[in-house]
Each structure stands twice: as C-alpha cells, then as structure tokens.
Amino acid sequence: MDVTAVDLFCGVGGLTHGFESIGIPVAAGIDVNPDCRYPFEANNDAEFVEADIAETSSDEIASLYPDDGYKILAGCAPCQPFSNLNNGRDSEEMDDWSLLREFGRIVRDIQPELVTMENVIEIRNHQVYSRFVDTLFKLGYDISVNKVNCTDYGVPQNRKRLVVLASQIGDISLINPTHTTYEDRPTVRKAIGGDTLNPIKAGEADDEDPLHRSQSLADKNLERIRQSEPGGTWRDWDNELVLDCHRKDSGSTYDAVYGRMEWDSAAPTITTQFYGYGSGRFGHPEQDRAISLREGAMLQTFPKEYSFLKEDQDEIHYNQIGRFIGNAVPVRLAKVIGETTNQHIKHNVKDRNASRDGTGTEVRDVAQPQRAESSGVESIQ
Structure with a gap:
C-alpha cells in the first residue's frame, strides 16, 4: 500500500527531507513564510505551498494527496509559544498559539491514517496540547506520546522533543533508540x-x-x-x-x-x-x-x-x-519518525493480510483507542 505525506509548517524542509530520504513521498509542504520556498523546493521533490494554515481549508489540504494509499499528516507548529525560552510571557497572547488548534481541525476533517507532531517538551503543559491529543483520541486513533532526547537517535545535540504519533490502522510506537552505545553516540x-x-x-x-x-x-x-x-x-x-x-x-x-x-x-x-x-x-x-x-x-x-x-x-x-x-525538525529525527511509520504500515498490512487468509491473528479494533507508550523512550504519563 502506497503512503504519502503532507508537511504542515514545513519551514525549509527538515522533516520532508528526512521522509523523502527513506522513501516516503511528500506531496507538499505548507508554510506561511515565502522565504522558505527556495530551500524547500531546491532540496526536495515536494511542492511548496505558501499558505497560512489558519486560513486554509481542510479540502484544500486533502486535495494535495493522491486518491489512493495511506495519508500521513505531519507537522511541527511553531514552538515559541510553548518553549521555556519564552521568558515568562503569556503564551496565550502569542499569535502562534492557535496553530496547533488548526492542526487538530485539519486532522478532524481529513482523518488521515497517520498523524505525527513534533514539538518542545513544554507544550504538554498547555491546554491546547491536551485538546489536540483528545481530538485524536476521540477520533479513534491509537496514540503514542514520546519524550525523546535526540542524541539517542543520532542527532548530535542535547535536544529534547515531544513526538506524538497517531494511527488509525493499529497500535503505533516509536522505534527504539538507535544510538545507545559509547561508540555510536553522536558528537x-x-x-x-x-x-x-x-x-x-x-x-x-x-x-x-x-x-x-x-x-x-x-x-x-x-x-x-x-x-x-x-x-x-x-x-x-x-x-x-x-x-x-x-x-x-x-x-x-x-x-x-x-x-x-x-x-x-x-x-x-x-x-x-x-x-x-x-x-x-x-x-x-x-x-x-x-x-x-x-x-x-x-x-x-x-x-x-x-x-x-x-x-x-x-x-x-x-x-x-x-x-x-x-526551527527545523532535525533531518535525522524525521528519518526516525518516517522509519517508524514505514515499519508500522508494513507490520499492520501484513497482519491484515494474514487475518484475511486465516493465517494470523486479527488486528486489534482501533475503534477502542489506547494511549500507547513507545518502548525505549522516557514516559511522560
């Protein structure tokens, strides 16, 4: 089964580049900043769409996907409202506050098979994040919430991020850390x-x-x-x-x-x-x-x-x-998220085919959603 992604808040294309490098086609990246067009399109095969997510209809975004195959909706809403570097300003007064709500709106309208969201750890302290996760939960998604130190996945910086994965086709978990030995550690x-x-x-x-x-x-x-x-x-x-x-x-x-x-x-x-x-x-x-x-x-x-x-x-x-x-998603972290979705789709398609043939167990009914925790990452529950 083919899979295609759309990258919201794409910036210069860190997430798109990571996805494309492991074989996940990206139909388009969407960003309000026209200056991102050149670096995004010069380094990637995806189309750059200059648009404000808050003023873009879900139908417009849905039209970017091909007719067949699994849809991935990915995005990292600007993190300044949630960062601990915000110097104590009231984040609800910042213009970017509404963008995660808009992300949730688009998920609710399109209901892609897979959703991924990356942001700073502090976002989980805000109601807008809770509402976003609740939207996924009520739509029947299996949800994996992961507090990640990017060094564990090959990014040479002490960058801690929250990675939310959601799937309508089965239980999803971020792959285990890839750089856990002294020799492997990124420097x-x-x-x-x-x-x-x-x-x-x-x-x-x-x-x-x-x-x-x-x-x-x-x-x-x-x-x-x-x-x-x-x-x-x-x-x-x-x-x-x-x-x-x-x-x-x-x-x-x-x-x-x-x-x-x-x-x-x-x-x-x-x-x-x-x-x-x-x-x-x-x-x-x-x-x-x-x-x-x-x-x-x-x-x-x-x-x-x-x-x-x-x-x-x-x-x-x-x-x-x-x-x-x-502001970019590190390319290496994007590859890890992409590899997670690749393995997840391969595993669930195999299980579904086996179930139809009577050679395997039936896939768990995703209408009974769970808040899953990925092995190998720190729990934030």
Whole structure:
C-alpha cells in the first residue's frame, strides 16, 4: 500500500527531507513564510505551498494527496509559544498559539491514517496540547506520546522533543533508540570536525560555501573566547572580562553562555540564535569564533550540501537563516519518525493480510483507542 505525506509548517524542509530520504513521498509542504520556498523546493521533490494554515481549508489540504494509499499528516507548529525560552510571557497572547488548534481541525476533517507532531517538551503543559491529543483520541486513533532526547537517535545535540504519533490502522510506537552505545553516540566532532569544513575566523565566510560563515566578534568577546576552554565557563576568564551580570548572585549560575562546545560531546540545543557567541554554548571547540551557519545546519543533521541560499543572493541575514535552521525538525529525527511509520504500515498490512487468509491473528479494533507508550523512550504519563 502506497503512503504519502503532507508537511504542515514545513519551514525549509527538515522533516520532508528526512521522509523523502527513506522513501516516503511528500506531496507538499505548507508554510506561511515565502522565504522558505527556495530551500524547500531546491532540496526536495515536494511542492511548496505558501499558505497560512489558519486560513486554509481542510479540502484544500486533502486535495494535495493522491486518491489512493495511506495519508500521513505531519507537522511541527511553531514552538515559541510553548518553549521555556519564552521568558515568562503569556503564551496565550502569542499569535502562534492557535496553530496547533488548526492542526487538530485539519486532522478532524481529513482523518488521515497517520498523524505525527513534533514539538518542545513544554507544550504538554498547555491546554491546547491536551485538546489536540483528545481530538485524536476521540477520533479513534491509537496514540503514542514520546519524550525523546535526540542524541539517542543520532542527532548530535542535547535536544529534547515531544513526538506524538497517531494511527488509525493499529497500535503505533516509536522505534527504539538507535544510538545507545559509547561508540555510536553522536558528537560535535563527528558532525563538523576533521576536514569536513575549511577553518574560518570570526567575521569570515568560506569562499567555497557562503553558508559557512561566522559572525564577527568585538575585541573583548574575541579575548573571552580565547580564554575559554571547551566545556568550560566564563569562570575561565581573567576577572576584567567577566560580565557584570555574572558577578551577581542571580547570574552566577548561567554557565553556558559564552562557552565553547566540546568535540567529543553532543552540542547544546541548536536554537534560532545559535550563530551568536553570547547566546549559549555556541563557541567553536577549537577556532576562536561562534559556530557558522553551516555548522549549525549540520548539527541539525542537514546534509552539508543542503542549499539555503540562491546562487545570486548577495545579502545574507543571520537572523533569517538562524530561524530557518533552529526551527527545523532535525533531518535525522524525521528519518526516525518516517522509519517508524514505514515499519508500522508494513507490520499492520501484513497482519491484515494474514487475518484475511486465516493465517494470523486479527488486528486489534482501533475503534477502542489506547494511549500507547513507545518502548525505549522516557514516559511522560
């Protein structure tokens, strides 16, 4: 049985690229930001649809699927309203708050065989998430809710995410962690080390790859990073370099800012501001600079050749590319979700065929839904 996905809130195509790389066709990616069109279409076989999900009818989205086969509806609604980096703002006042409700509306109207949603862990503390899951439950979906540390699945950063899987064809569970041994663990070195990329200085760009560029540093910040040890803190600096905020009790515990990554550990979560040396532990492990835009993308497991920029694009905005990369579903995590759905469909189609032939047990009636927990992941119940 064929399967086709539609990627809501697709951004530059991290989820779509992961799906397509393991053989799941994506009919279209939908995003309100027109600047996502080039990177999405340049790297993927899917169509980019510029649209606001809140103003798009379910019929329009349903028409993107072929007539036959299983439908996957996938999406990562913008996570800023739910993130712990939201600085205490009332998330219900933010414009993006309604997008998960719109996702639920589309599921309710189309009722695709499979649904997947990825977001920050904090989303489960909000009523809009509970309503989304309840919508799935009332529609008869089997639901698997998984709290995932992406390092367990080959993403070289300590990125914790919630992955919700829902199926109308059987009990679904996220596949077991794929990188559990010391030898397998993903690291900064494996992602961006060695001769993978040319060395550059702060404020420079690689002539061979315009995305491999690092922001310039003020003289004082350049001295700070020169005195920083991989995995260390601002406590490594001479006293005159320490910021006033770190001298106060309230700021003394913020160790990660202005820090260097460690070669043989995972990177911190790649945020939308990963290109800024002072935004977290985003200093290069060896070179005296913040990581480049390309390095951030590779730590998000985008292929090195993933094109974010048109060849004739002269002006590059760090904040725009930073949002593209930091907001993306890591390609490797998308592959894991895609492989889960592939195995799930194969298993349930086999069981259904066996049941019809009298050679196997009957598939469980999905009209009796369960909230399933995937083995190998931390329970959040």
